[in-house]
Amino acid sequence: MNTQLPVLVVLIPLLIAPLIVLVRNPTAAWALFGAAAVSSFALAVQCLLLVQEQGLLQAFLGGWEPPFGIEYRIDLANAIVLCLVSGIALLVTPMAKASIEREISEPRIYLFYACLTLCLTGLLGMAATGDAFNVFVFLEISSLSGYALIAMGNSRRALLASFRYLVMGTVGGTFFLTGVGLLYALTGTLNMADLAGSLTMGFDSRVLIAAAAFIVVGLSIKIALFPVHAWLPAAYAEAPSAVTAFMAATATKVAAYVLLRFAATVIGPVVVFATLPIGTALVWLACIAMVAGSIAAIYQTDFKRLLAWSSLAQIGYIVLGIGLGTDAGASAALTHMVNHGVIKCGLFVIAGVLVWRHGQATVANFAGMPQQSPWLFAAFVIGALGLIGVPGTGGFISKWVLLQALIAESAWVAVAAVLVSSLLAVIYCWRVVEIAWFGDSDASQPPPAASRTPVGATLSLAMLSGLVVYLGVHSSWLVELTAQAGADLFGVGR
Amino acid sequence: MNVVIVALAIPLLTALAVAFAGRSPALRNAVTLIGGGLLAVVVFGAWPTVIGGDRPTWEAWAILPGIELLFVLEPLGLLYASVAAGLWPITSVYAAGYLEGAGEKHRTRFFVCFALAIFAAMGIALAGNLVTLFLFYEVLTLSTWPLVTHKGTAEARRGGRIYLGILITTSVGLLLPAIVWAGLLAGTTEFRAGGILTGKASPAVLAVLYALFLFGLGKAALMPFHRWLPAAMVAPTPVSALLHAVAVVKAGVFAVLKVSVMIFGLDNLDQTDASEIMQWVAGFTILMASIIALQQDNLKARLAYSTISQLSYIVLGATMATSLAAQGAGLHIVMHALGKITLFFCAGAIYVAHHKTLVSELDGLGRKMPWTFAAFGLASLSIIGIPPLGGTWSKWWLTLGALEAEQYWIVATLAISSLLNIAYLLPIVARGFLRPSAEPPHAGAPQDHGHHDGEAAATMVAPLMLTAVGCLAAFVLAEPAIRLLQGAIP
Numbered sequence: 013m014n015t016q017l018p019v020l021v022v023l024i025p026l027l028i029a030p031l032i033v034l035v036r037n038p039t040a041a042w043a044l045f046g047a048a049a050v051s052s053f054a055l056a057v058q059c060l061l062l063v064q065e066q067g068l069l070q071a072f073l074g075g076w077e078p079p080f081g082i083e084y085r086i087d088l089a090n091a092i093v094l095c096l097v098s099g100i101a102l103l104v105t106p107m108a109k110a111s112i113e114r115e116i117s118e119p120r121i122y123l124f125y126a127c128l129t130l131c132l133t134g135l136l137g138m139a140a141t142g143d144a145f146n147v148f149v150f151l152e153i154s155s156l157s158g159y160a161l162i163a164m165g166n167s168r169r170a171l172l173a174s175f176r177y178l179v180m181g182t183v184g185g186t187f188f189l190t191g192v193g194l195l196y197a198l199t200g201t202l203n204m205a206d207l208a209g210s211l212t213m214g215f216d217s218r219v220l221i222a223a224a225a226f227i228v229v230g231l232s233i234k235i236a237l238f239p240v241h242a243w244l245p246a247a248y249a250e251a252p253s254a255v256t257a258f259m260a261a262t263a264t265k266v267a268a269y270v271l272l273r274f275a276a277t278v279i280g281p282v283v284v285f286a287t288l289p290i291g292t293a294l295v296w297l298a299c300i301a302m303v304a305g306s307i308a309a310i311y312q313t314d315f316k317r318l319l320a321w322s323s324l325a326q327i328g329y330i331v332l333g334i335g336l337g338t339d340a341g342a343s344a345a346l347t348h349m350v351n352h353g354v355i356k357c358g359l360f361v362i363a364g365v366l367v368w369r370h371g372q373a374t375v376a377n378f379a380g381m382p383q384q385s386p387w388l389f390a391a392f393v394i395g396a397l398g399l400i401g402v403p404g405t406g407g408f409i410s411k412w413v414l415l416q417a418l419i420a421e422s423a424w425v426a427v428a429a430v431l432v433s434s435l436l437a438v439i440y441c442w443r444v445v446e447i448a449w450f451g452d453s454d455a456s457q458p459p460p461a462a463s464r465t466p467v468g469a470t471l472s473l474a475m476l477s478g479l480v481v482y483l484g485v486h487s488s489w490l491v492e493l494t495a496q497a498g499a500d501l502f503g504v505g506r
Numbered sequence: 507m508n509v510v511i512v513a514l515a516i517p518l519l520t521a522l523a524v525a526f527a528g529r530s531p532a533l534r535n536a537v538t539l540i541g542g543g544l545l546a547v548v549v550f551g552a553w554p555t556v557i558g559g560d561r562p563t564w565e566a567w568a569i570l571p572g573i574e575l576l577f578v579l580e581p582l583g584l585l586y587a588s589v590a591a592g593l594w595p596i597t598s599v600y601a602a603g604y605l606e607g608a609g610e611k612h613r614t615r616f617f618v619c620f621a622l623a624i625f626a627a628m629g630i631a632l633a634g635n636l637v638t639l640f641l642f643y644e645v646l647t648l649s650t651w652p653l654v655t656h657k658g659t660a661e662a663r664r665g666g667r668i669y670l671g672i673l674i675t676t677s678v679g680l681l682l683p684a685i686v687w688a689g690l691l692a693g694t695t696e697f698r699a700g701g702i703l704t705g706k707a708s709p710a711v712l713a714v715l716y717a718l719f720l721f722g723l724g725k726a727a728l729m730p731f732h733r734w735l736p737a738a739m740v741a742p743t744p745v746s747a748l749l750h751a752v753a754v755v756k757a758g759v760f761a762v763l764k765v766s767v768m769i770f771g772l773d774n775l776d777q778t779d780a781s782e783i784m785q786w787v788a789g790f791t792i793l794m795a796s797i798i799a800l801q802q803d804n805l806k807a808r809l810a811y812s813t814i815s816q817l818s819y820i821v822l823g824a825t826m827a828t829s830l831a832a833q834g835a836g837l838h839i840v841m842h843a844l845g846k847i848t849l850f851f852c853a854g855a856i857y858v859a860h861h862k863t864l865v866s867e868l869d870g871l872g873r874k875m876p877w878t879f880a881a882f883g884l885a886s887l888s889i890i891g892i893p894p895l896g897g898t899w900s901k902w903w904l905t906l907g908a909l910e911a912e913q914y915w916i917v918a919t920l921a922i923s924s925l926l927n928i929a930y931l932l933p934i935v936a937r938g939f940l941r942p943s944a945e946p947p948h949a950g951a952p953q954d955h956g957h958h959d960g961e962a963a964a965t966m967v968a969p970l971m972l973t974a975v976g977c978l979a980a981f982v983l984a985e986p987a988i989r990l991l992q993g994a995i996p
Contacts, residue, residue: 401678402648403641412570412637415686431679438674442667450655450663485575485641488568495571 017062018071018084021055021094022137022150024048029129032122041125042109048129049101052136056094063091064493070142078142079203085142088497092346093139093269096353100261101132103357103475108254110466111364115166115252124164128255130157135266144192144278145202147270151188151234154266155181158259165250173246180233180243187230194223195278208277221288224279228290231274234267237294237331238301241324248320253364256316261357264327265349272334272342276501285337294335299429301328306436310443315373316363318440319356322399325433326352332426333414340417342498347413347491351406351483355398358476362392365469375444379451388465389448391477396441398480401434406483413491509552510564510577513587513628516545517594521621528614535602538617542595545624549584549591556584557990569637573695576634580697581994582767585836585987586760587631589843590753594624596969600851601744603965607858610742615652620745622649627753630761636685636695636769639761640677643725646757647673653745654738661740668737673724676731681722684715688769691715697764701771712770712780719765720784725758726821727814728784729791735814739806743854746806751813751846756839759820763835766824767995775827785825789919791818796926803864805853808930809846815923816842816889822916823904831907833991838900840987841888844976845897848885849931851970852878855962865934872938875961879938881974886931888977890924896980899988 025048032041063069069086072078086094108128116124134154138147159181163174196202198219199210211220229240236244244264248256275284275291285291305325312318330352333345365388366373382389398405411430418427465473483490498504520541527533555562556579566575579587601620605613626649629642647670655666689695691711692702703712724731738750766775775781792815799811816838823835855878856862860871872879888895891902901920908916961967 397648400674401682402644402674403637404645409570411682412686415683416690419683419687419690427683431683434678435675438671438678442670446663446667450658485569486567488571488573492571 025133032126038121041122046105052098060091079201079206083142106468107472127157162251170250173250177243184233191226231271245320249316257360261353291337298328298332302433309440339498339502343494344414346494348410359395378448409487517625577632578634583631590627597748600969665737665740672734676724684718697768704774709778747850781825788818788822834903836991841896845885845888848973852882859962869941870943883935
């Protein structure tokens with residue numbers, strides 16, 4: 013089925029970004045970003061529905077047929093990712109306005125939104141494209157705009173955080189590019205479907221092994237998988253709150269999707285999971301990430317850093333699903349991408365509100381705040397329960413699907429790691445709850461500049477918290493979608 | 507209208523209504539009482555239907571592919587629901603009196619969480635599959651946490667941390683994998699008569715799975731996961747009475763019984779001996795907790811350890827894997843609930859009227875509070891299992907079951923435990939009535955809240971008399987419950 017829909021999902025935000033630079037007015041810039049988010053989300057949902065109805069969606073850029081031209085190719089897996097990325101952008105939009113006006117000086121706001129729109133474009137492009145080199149192009153678009161966005165954080169530490177991310181991210185991008193180059197040298201094609209066809213013919217060369225290693229390591233850096241995760245906590249903590257809320261829910265997820273795509277189809281499960289021990293390595297690294305990330309989160313004093321370390325642990329669940337190398341594992345990974353995206357976005361929006369109000373979000377200062385703003389902290393409790401994986405929240409559904417995939421493979425160590433990580437999540441979440449509700453509120457603390465929550469943030473939070481609960485109690489459609497997506501990726505008939 | 511939906515909706519709506527009625531204490535109490543009364547009427551009204559063989563069902567929607575949010579009213583669940591629903595209105599009256607007398611704050615929050623806990627208990631009672639059960643099991647944990655930490659003191663916070671820590675750890679760490687695993691093995695998580703795991707796994711796997719379930723259901727307080735229950739005693743006494751003697755702990759043992767009967771299947775457990783190890787754990791818990799109870803001077807702590815011991819009766823009944831023992835376990839859910847709630851009501855009345863929390867301070871108090879101590883005595887006799895009190899029947903059935911299974915060590919355990927019960931419960935009554943009063947009359951009597959020197963307020967004494975009489979009545983009126991159980995566990 014040939015349609016221009018997949019191209020439009022990416023093209024509209026790409027065209028809106030320069031428009032924002034021309035318009036310059038902060039409110040108009042915000043509205044344009046919102047328009048980009050709305051239109052991509054509407055188109056992404058359209059894609060998802062079409063894919064469900066009629067299978068693959070293909071778009072050939074410039075009418076050039078693959079493998080010569082660039083192909084945009086949407087199946088269930090990337091349709092889900094497109095919906096997630098654009099949906100999160102949409103949900104962050106109401107919150108961004110007030111938060112960004114507080115955190116970024118007015119003359120730079122339009123540049124900020126231009127970068128944010130470009131970042132959205134890059135992430136959508138990575139998900140939509142069916143061309144390996146095009147993935148790299150969009151990876152760099154999203155990364156470069158990401159460096160700029162993080163550097164706009166209002167403390168000077170943001171520059172250092174951004175620089176560290178820049179160094180790591182560039183290394184990751186280069187690794188990925190090297191891997192793609194080697195694949196091109198082997199096969200003479202860059203189209204991902206074509207590559208998959210050429211490489212499953214029993215290639216067992218050193219070049220292919222090197223390519224696989226380069227690609228997996230490069231993507232791991234973008235995913236922030238242990239032990240190449242060091243850039244993430246500082247970047248998330250120092251970036252403007254709206255950026256963190258958006259990127260935490262999307263950037264690492266899209267990179268994880270690309271890893272899943274390359275492992276399951278392009279390089280192929282035979283090489284990745286059978287010939288090379290990449291699957292096993294991913295499983296072990298994911299287990300370490302889940303446990304170590306959660307332990308580190310327990311010791312954080314800054315709320316944003318706590319959430320960032322928790323993200324590292326949660327990314328472990330996703331990579332664990334990918335590392336299993338089964339369709340059930342892929343399904344678990346995709347399910348957790350959605351659920352964790354929604355949960356963590358909500359939590360970072362809360363962090364944004366606190367920064368907007370108090371200038372910082374230190375856990376020790378939370379004492380007594382639930383009395384002033386009960387709804388904000390109710391939303392926090394919902395998000396925390398989601399991170400723990402309590403039934404009734406999306407996190408439970410993820411854990412259920414993941415545990416099913418793990419037990420089916422008899423991966424008992426990983427089962428134990430998932431459970432230990434959940435219990436550690438109880439500790440780092442409940443530490444915050446206890447301080448907030450029962451801590452001694454410091455009388456000398458200056459009264460909050462404004463104790464109200466901005467209307468936009470309330471709207472964002474209400475939708476995100478509602479979504480966390482909704483995905484926890486009515487998730488069969490999502491799990492069926494991801495199960496089908498996983499089956500399609502691994503070519504398993506269902 | 508579907509009785510299942512009504513039974514779930516009433517406590518939930520009550521919670522909402524209490525939250526909105528928060529400003530007026532009279533209205534708030536009235537709402538709680540009306541909700542409690544309605545729920546009791548609805549639940550007890552369902553008895554003829556269920557005994558008649560009908561199973562009202564509500565399939566809400568699919569949570570996961572193939573796993574519905576499913577509610578089925580079956581006899582075991584009805585029994586547990588009746589216990590929780592029947593005692594809720596009585597506890598509401600008592601709680602209003604207690605909170606007034608003890609001067610507790612945040613009463614609206616208290617009653618909202620209380621109604622939510624009952625909502626969760628109804629969900630557990632009606633759950634038609636393991637996932638629904640797990641969902642409401644966690645709602646119960648979380649809705650009772652604010653009640654445990656109600657006072658907000660450092661001690662209450664520490665208690666709350668242990669409470670949440672152990673209950674969440676066991677449920678997420680053990681119960682969740684057990685449910686996923688059982689679902690994978692059986693291809694379903696629904697509760698079905700005769701179980702779903704027969705022939706689906708080797709005896710060794712079944713034994714591991716069974717242990718995961720029983721320890722994972724941490725609310726059953728099997729040792730070594732029992733510490734949360736004494737820790738929860740920092741809660742106001744009405745919470746200890748209804749939740750930590752009835753709704754929460756019984757949710758644990760009810761789930762153990764239901765999983766044994768309707769997931770594993772008693773015949774399956776019997777043939778594979780999958781439950782044998784857990785029998786020993788339960789037997790050990792019965793004796794060990796009784797011995798610890800003997801050494802507790804704090805009245806509520808003693809009652810808490812007594813609860814731990816009594817809960818393991820029910821677990822033991824389930825693990826024996828004979829129908830008689832399982833029926834005895836079901837009966838014990840009811841009988842122990844009536845007895846233990848009375849004991850806690852008495853402990854709360856003693857605290858409010860005389861600010862006494864230690865057993866050693868109770869000398870001569872029985873003469874000042876004759877009704878309270880009489881009720882305490884009756885309930886103690888019921889727990890010990892002396893006729894004509896309700897507790898007799900459950901011990902009778904459990905012993906019969908042990909004899910049928912030819913497990914003589916269990917008979918011995920039950921007998922020794924009864925002796926230990928006598929040793930830690932009756933001296934309290936004896937102190938109250940027989941020992942001379944420790945303090946001279948009218949010297950340094952607390953002047954706060956205008957307490958008189960005798961019984962607590964009528965709103966507290968009446969409920970505890972009612973439940974004590976209930977222990978007596980249960981001896982005579984046990985027949986419908988036994989018939990219900992025979993229907994559930996043929």
